[in-house]
Amino acid sequence: MINSPVKQNNHKNNDKIQRIFFALWPDDATRKRIVESFKQLPIDKEQGSIVNFDNLHITLHFIGNVNQQKRDCLHSVAQTVKADSFNLELDHYSYFYKPKILWMGLKQTPEALETLHKTLGRSLAECDFRMEHRPYVPHMTLVRKLAKPEEFKEIKSVFWEVKEFVLVESISIAGRVRYEVRERYGLK
Secondary structure (H helix, E strand, O other), rough: OOOOOOOOOOHHHHHOOEEEEEEOOOOOHHHHHHHEEEOOOOOOOOOOEEEOHOOEEEEEEEEEEEEEHHHHHHHHHHHOOOOOOEEEEEEEEEEEEOEEEEEEOOOOOOHHHHHHHHHHHHHHHOOOOOOOOOOOOOEEEEEEEEOOOOOOOOOOEEEEEEEEEEEEEEEEOOOOOEEEEEEEOOOO
């Protein structure tokens, strides 16, 4: 009997699973202003789990686990999205009770952000992505697993000029998560 060689699977890249999402990613100066604002909060910083400041973002669409082929499709479609740049005013803190998340957000969502969210979501449908049916609440998670904090007084707003959106990969390392920007998409 002759042994025939086993064929190697050359599709390793297509089999690699990546956990991804589309987001607004603050530049370093904006990130610094967000961190300074957070440090002024009258909460016990030992409670809960503070998000790594390098991971701060506002999610546009969470995709989840995908292989390289699906990621390539999503990237290709995202490149076709045409939307205007806009300004955000991060002007209040709030709290999601069930997941116990403290977040920074917007009292007023700019129409351009709403348009970007909807346009991107409709475009991603070409790659079998389904938008959530819940209303979009743009927010930046700051602390997870936080017992309900005190009410917050007025805060100093953080202004952010948004000129792009990004594709981010979530990477688990040593019991933590690190987010890495994989693609950037400019806004007009």
